[in-house]
Amino acid sequence: MATDIMRHTVFKTPWGYFGLACRDGLVCRTVLPAPSRDAAREALLTEAGPDEVPFERGLLSILQDRINAYFEGEKVDFSTDPAVDLSHFSPFSRAILMACRQIDMGQKQTYTQLAEAAGRPHAARAVGNVMAHNPIPLIVPCHRVVRTDGGLGGFSAIGGTAMKERMLIHERSRERTFSFAGVGG
DNA sequence: CAGCACTAATTCA
């Protein structure tokens, strides 16, 4: 393909302005909802400037709809779709990011569990490193990874740990809507 | 080699 030019978009969700960048149809970066369009774009294009990464309003519009649905409270599964670009990561980091991506909406996993999934049972701290550099939050739901002792753990994406907690509550409150049918609370 | 989004064990109120 000759079209390996990177493009980006920023669109409004109920939580703020969400940033999305892709290349060759592969999502290579996302930023969680920011208070303004500019803030989202700035966070999205840290390396290259907007001149090199053209804006395209309808970029991956289906995905935009799904992301929007997520913030509206619908159950959305990003575990196999869209395709993402993780090519510049080490095998270890890729394994961790891919394992993380399998965590369902509303579910949680510990740093240790992710380490085990990648065959490195004692690499919890290294897992934290990988999460800290996750380029595609939400698609790779790094906010669903918490500490073994029940603590939240860190969060370096937009909004910090407050955003992490808000997203977890958002996902958990969905479950509650359905729980009255079966196991009561 | 130093620095981490971790964790289990120890220490000290």
Add this chain to the structure above:
DNA sequence: TGAATTAGTGCTG
């Protein structure tokens, strides 16, 4: 009990 410290840990730049 429980907060605070100390080791131990594995990957990355």
